[in-house]
Amino acid sequence: MSKIKRLIAGAGALLMMCTFSSAVSATESYDPYGYDRWGDAVSSQVGYSAEEFVDGKMIKGLYERISVMEGFDFDDDKWKSLLQLKEPSDIFVSHDEKLYIVDKGNNRIIITDFDFGLIDILDSFEVDGKATKLNAPQGVFVDQYTGSIYICDTDNDRVLKCDSEGVVDKVFTKPTSEIYSQDLTFKPEKVVVDKAGNVYVVVGSVTKGSVMYDINGEFLGFFGANRVEQTSEVIMNAFWNMIATQAQRDRSVRSTAVGFDNFDIDDMGFIYTVSESADVKTDMVKKVNPEGTNILATLGAEDVVFGDQPPAYWSIYTKNSSIVDIDIGPNGELNLLDFAHGRVFQYDEKANLMFVMGGIGNQLGTFQNAVAIETNDDLIYVVDSRKNGITVFKRTEFGEIVTEATNLYNSGHYDESYGPWTEVVKRDGNYRRAYIGIGNALLGQSRYKEAMKYFKIALSRKRYNRAFEGYRDEILQKWLTPVAVTLIILLIAGFVLKQLEKNGVIRMPWNRKRGA
Amino acid sequence: MLDLTQPQFVKHVIMHPFEGFEDLRWKKAGDMRIATFIVFLLFFQQLAYNRLYGFQYYSDYDKVFNIIPYISSSFGLFILYVVCNWAMCTLFDGEGSLRNIYIVTAYSLIPYIVGYLVGTFLSHVLVRDEAIFIDTIQIIGLAWTVVLFISAMKAVHQFTFFKTILLILLTLVAMVLCIFLLVLLLTLFQQVMIFVFTLYTEISYKFRV
Numbered sequence: 001m002s003k004i005k006r007l008i009a010g011a012g013a014l015l016m017m018c019t020f021s022s023a024v025s026a027t028e029s030y031d032p033y034g035y036d037r038w039g040d041a042v043s044s045q046v047g048y049s050a051e052e053f054v055d056g057k058m059i060k061g062l063y064e065r066i067s068v069m070e071g072f073d074f075d076d077d078k079w080k081s082l083l084q085l086k087e088p089s090d091i092f093v094s095h096d097e098k099l100y101i102v103d104k105g106n107n108r109i110i111i112t113d114f115d116f117g118l119i120d121i122l123d124s125f126e127v128d129g130k131a132t133k134l135n136a137p138q139g140v141f142v143d144q145y146t147g148s149i150y151i152c153d154t155d156n157d158r159v160l161k162c163d164s165e166g167v168v169d170k171v172f173t174k175p176t177s178e179i180y181s182q183d184l185t186f187k188p189e190k191v192v193v194d195k196a197g198n199v200y201v202v203v204g205s206v207t208k209g210s211v212m213y214d215i216n217g218e219f220l221g222f223f224g225a226n227r228v229e230q231t232s233e234v235i236m237n238a239f240w241n242m243i244a245t246q247a248q249r250d251r252s253v254r255s256t257a258v259g260f261d262n263f264d265i266d267d268m269g270f271i272y273t274v275s276e277s278a279d280v281k282t283d284m285v286k287k288v289n290p291e292g293t294n295i296l297a298t299l300g301a302e303d304v305v306f307g308d309q310p311p312a313y314w315s316i317y318t319k320n321s322s323i324v325d326i327d328i329g330p331n332g333e334l335n336l337l338d339f340a341h342g343r344v345f346q347y348d349e350k351a352n353l354m355f356v357m358g359g360i361g362n363q364l365g366t367f368q369n370a371v372a373i374e375t376n377d378d379l380i381y382v383v384d385s386r387k388n389g390i391t392v393f394k395r396t397e398f399g400e401i402v403t404e405a406t407n408l409y410n411s412g413h414y415d416e417s418y419g420p421w422t423e424v425v426k427r428d429g430n431y432r433r434a435y436i437g438i439g440n441a442l443l444g445q446s447r448y449k450e451a452m453k454y455f456k457i458a459l460s461r462k463r464y465n466r467a468f469e470g471y472r473d474e475i476l477q478k479w480l481t482p483v484a485v486t487l488i489i490l491l492i493a494g495f496v497l498k499q500l501e502k503n504g505v506i507r508m509p510w511n512r513k514r515g516a
Numbered sequence: 517m518l519d520l521t522q523p524q525f526v527k528h529v530i531m532h533p534f535e536g537f538e539d540l541r542w543k544k545a546g547d548m549r550i551a552t553f554i555v556f557l558l559f560f561q562q563l564a565y566n567r568l569y570g571f572q573y574y575s576d577y578d579k580v581f582n583i584i585p586y587i588s589s590s591f592g593l594f595i596l597y598v599v600c601n602w603a604m605c606t607l608f609d610g611e612g613s614l615r616n617i618y619i620v621t622a623y624s625l626i627p628y629i630v631g632y633l634v635g636t637f638l639s640h641v642l643v644r645d646e647a648i649f650i651d652t653i654q655i656i657g658l659a660w661t662v663v664l665f666i667s668a669m670k671a672v673h674q675f676t677f678f679k680t681i682l683l684i685l686l687t688l689v690a691m692v693l694c695i696f697l698l699v700l701l702l703t704l705f706q707q708v709m710i711f712v713f714t715l716y717t718e719i720s721y722k723f724r725v
């Protein structure tokens with residue numbers, strides 16, 4: 001009898017294992033994870049799964065376009081490399097649904113549609129009637145209002161503004177103003193343009209922020225500099241400078257902020273900057289308003305540590321995150337690309353971590369030398385300059401639910417977010433934000449007791465406190481009157497009995513012995 | 517005059533900070549069992565303060581739980597203080613015996629324990645805006661214990677006030693020294709153990725081959 005039972009149990013367990021393993025929607029080449037309240041990594045569900053890896057061969061029409069060109073020779077290395085991407089360095093999704101891929105090693109910009117079908121190749125340009133070529137371009141930006149293409153022609157020390165035919169309208173070169181120290185080189189790496197047509201250029205040698213031009217190409221100054229990190233050395237230097245003479249001061253080391261390395265602009269006109277330096281944590285990620293100040297702090301994100309949390313034990317193998325690129329998603333998500341770990345960190349607009357994906361490796365979904373990231377609705381493109389291609393991540397069903405819940409929650413629709421958040425908890429019990437979301441929805445419905453339970457799971461003391469306050473009011477309203485009435489009745493009864501005993505009418509049992 | 521039972525004496529001592537301990541000494545009162553019970557309460561109070569506090573105020577890193585820190589910060593610290601104080605008072609011609617020091621030290625801790633236990637209880641009733649009540653109760657308990665404590669040391673050793681303060685400070689220094697020696701001793705024992713173990717391994721190899 002027990003044997004049969006055991007057999008059935010075993011079969012049941014096997015069946016369960018099968019169903020569980022099939023429940024995981026996609027098998028990724030890395031372990032997805034998130035962080036709990038204490039900053040410890042906990043495993044998570046897959047929010048984005050790697051769909052495909054696109055290299056030169058995968059770009060439809062590229063071979064046909066190159067092979068019919070004059071002098072094409074399949075055995076020539078120069079022509080062969082043109083059939084591939086070579087050290088791609090940037091990607092841009094334009095508003096007219098085109099992908100702009102900067103093929104740095106081949107000195108060209110490849111324009112494709114969203115299915116990676118070739119539309120055009122930009123490799124020769126016309127400046128004032130003269131033809132010119134690119135030299136190791138590193139950045140591209142398409143203005144959504146005018147349609148102009150801005151290209152960082154890095155090794156030619158210039159930024160080109162051209163139309164889709166390659167006719168250059170304006171060339172931005174090294175400013176001659178005395179604000180821009182003429183000792184510095186001018187190697188433009190990334191470019192963005194705001195609504196007013198102001199052009200912002202990240203230049204590697206400049207630490208004062210991005211170089212800013214107005215719509216006519218006039219140099220305006222620097223924009224959005226980082227702050228100097230307050231290390232003990234910096235404070236010590238400030239102290240010595242206070243008591244030093246001018247001559248000594250001139251010889252001392254200057255404290256210079258780390259310049260930011262990449263940026264993106266959202267539809268509201270806010271510029272988001274990231275700094276690659278792995279040692280400096282100050283202003284690693286900034287959201288800069290037009291005045292040039294960081295407003296991430298006003299979103300309640302002043303103490304957010306972006307990228308991988310510092311591990312408990314340091315070793316020589318431990319690397320700090322090194323954020324090389326940022327892209328703002330359609331719902332204001334911050335997508336950060338970590339070069340050191342080859343990971344993409346997706347945060348919501350309030351800088352709460354949503355998903356982590358990627359890793360270092362050779363499989364699909366991992367990277368060797370990740371340099372650029374771009375989002376396109378529910379897709380994320382990551383450019384790898386060593387694998388010479390673009391990895392496409394697609395949001396999974398789970399990611400879809402989390403995004404929906406997050407958007408509802410962040411726009412203040414707590415009630416509506418209750419459903420999606422419950423679905424998230426069902427799929428991933430480690431997802432802390434879901435518990436907070438459910439708790440807030442319950443709090444809005446005055447279901448305090450349940451809200452307390454969820455806030456406790458999320459380890460959120462502040463929110464628990466709010467739910468507890470409501471719960472206590474509820475209890476008080478229910479019990480205060482009966483308890484008070486009972487107490488008063490008891491007090492009066494005691495008083496009456498005491499008086500009666502004093503007058504000798506009755507005698508209390510505990511006083512009987514002594515009295516007798 | 518002062519014909520009190522032992523539990524009544526506890527109450528008397530706490531309610532009369534200035535002559536209570538003198539009366540205790542004069543009457544040769546004080547009960548080891550009650551004192552030990554108080555130390556157990558201290559242990560429980562430490563535990564409750566960290567583990568049973570209202571969630572809206574405090575949430576501990578509860579992935580690991582280790583009882584040793586609680587034992588050492590209640591029993592350990594208490595016994596260390598009593599022994600060190602006794603050791604110091606012999607140098608200063610204090611009158612207290614080890615038993616008396618044990619009893620009065622434990623008695624003087626009552627307001628502190630009660631204050632923090634009440635605070636812990638209230639933390640389940642009050643919201644964060646009302647934390648001031650909890651703080652007040654805890655501070656009053658602590659201050660009361662300090663007064664009782666000085667008075668207890670003064671009475672048990674029959675010292676002047678300043679000598680008492682000096683004794684307490686020196687006791688603290690002695691405690692630090694004790695801990696230092698303890699750590700040293702432990703490391704030494706570890707070394708000895710490693711030595712013995714190595715010897716054993718060597719010999720066992722010798723016989724095995």
